[in-house]
Amino acid sequence: MFSSNRAAAQAAPSGPSASLREAEYQILAFTDMYNRMLDSCHDKCISAKLADGDLHVGEAVCIDRCVAKFLAMQQHVSEKMTAVQKQMQQSAEAAQAAATGLKS
Amino acid sequence: MFSSNRAAAQAAPSGPSASLREAEYQILAFTDMYNRMLDSCHDKCISAKLADGDLHVGEAVCIDRCVAKFLAMQQHVSEKMTAVQKQMQQSAEAAQAAATGLKS
Amino acid sequence: MFSSNRAAAQAAPSGPSASLREAEYQILAFTDMYNRMLDSCHDKCISAKLADGDLHVGEAVCIDRCVAKFLAMQQHVSEKMTAVQKQMQQSAEAAQAAATGLKS
Amino acid sequence: MEFAYLQSQREQQAVAEHLQNLEVRESLRSFNSLADRCFARCVSSFRTNKLSQEEKQCGAMCAEKFFKHQQRVMKAYLEEQQKLAASAAQQQQQQQSQPQ
Amino acid sequence: MEFAYLQSQREQQAVAEHLQNLEVRESLRSFNSLADRCFARCVSSFRTNKLSQEEKQCGAMCAEKFFKHQQRVMKAYLEEQQKLAASAAQQQQQQQSQPQ
């Protein structure tokens, strides 16, 4: 995730223990994302009425597609957040430039 | 929060690393409370049907009031818990005094 | 929980800090389980309409039975997971033996 | 170079501090969870930014009820543990009196 | 044997690193929570394995809306804190001007 890597890279100074810390960030963030995907796809694909312990064909196909769409949404939201934050920064810089222009 | 500070103060012995630990307690407790307020007010104020990416006036006003009421409920529950625990302690002491009185 | 203890035991090498780590695993796992039981039994036993601050007799009896059944389900799921994983291991070993048999 | 028993004492103190650390953090998390639960249960309208009398009463009942629920769960859990320990001891006795 | 001020500097740096560690971890968790929320809100059918145009629009609106919600909550929280601080300062002034 571009957003995660950027946040982790901004925080980690150079050095051996820093790269360990960055690896820990990524492991924790990945585990969190993976567990959310596991739970969300269970909610959306596994029927509430349990007839047996095996997955039906429909449930298995649903899971495959759910995983693909979950990861795609991760990427899509990451891109949107980057765009929204960039737009905010540009608005703030424009407002600051206007304020500076008014003073002189 | 009176309840949080008291719990944190009871646990922290004096010394430099102890004040660091107490600061960590407060940061973790605050972050947890803030995230719950964020999620609760999103559930209560942001409509399920997304028409666009901006906040409506109604949603913005709801958020302001939701934040105020969430913090007020935190305080109210804290005071109630303090009262309930004090009442329990007094009942236990009264029962103990009665038991001691019966023995002599 | 057999499942938890086995996972914790597999991970802990011998030594003083290892037994501390294993104790920490068990405390964290127990606290997590206990909190889930607390929340689940509150959801299932405490009525949504709050008439007063005390527990009704029905709520109190429900909590007793809910705790017993929650712990029983923990044990039952643990036994089932052990059986499922053993079955998987046996299937994998049988498949491997068949593949080795085919090569010679 | 520390004597072994001093090192062990420092280790034990570090363990005790760490466990107390976990306990304080859990107690703070538990309070936050209760306050959040009672807000979700009791507050649904936002025509003003102050808690109404009704919302305050609901919050107080919610908090007291959850506290008593916690007490009952603790009591029930300890009784279950005793039953399990008693039945495990009974099983052990039966096994020891059977080898023939 | 370190000079005391060097030890204190190292401690402060350790604290600053630890706090930054918590901040980065919270920011990663917050993003994961947002992406999960928008997936749950916007994706309900699985006839294909690609996001539809509608699902992408929903995801974008969901993300932008939550970002603006976060901004509004921060603003509202800071204002509430100011009100509480102002009223606490006012109470203190009243108490100090009353002893007779």
Next chain:
Amino acid sequence: MEFAYLQSQREQQAVAEHLQNLEVRESLRSFNSLADRCFARCVSSFRTNKLSQEEKQCGAMCAEKFFKHQQRVMKAYLEEQQKLAASAAQQQQQQQSQPQ
């Protein structure tokens, strides 16, 4: 004064232990989550304090189903990662064969 490679070895061992620590904690949390989920799914009445035959069957199916769900998610995730890696490699090849 330690040799650099000994210090690095100790660091690596500390890292490996820490990662294994995270793995064990995650596996314990995952089990607790499954047991809680199956309790919520399968147990709704409390006329007795023992699991009925029906509740036990439901619990067993719930656990087995979630285990197989976990396997399928893992398989699907690895396949998606391979697709992304393959398409990234393809993009890189196209970029390298184009500078004119």
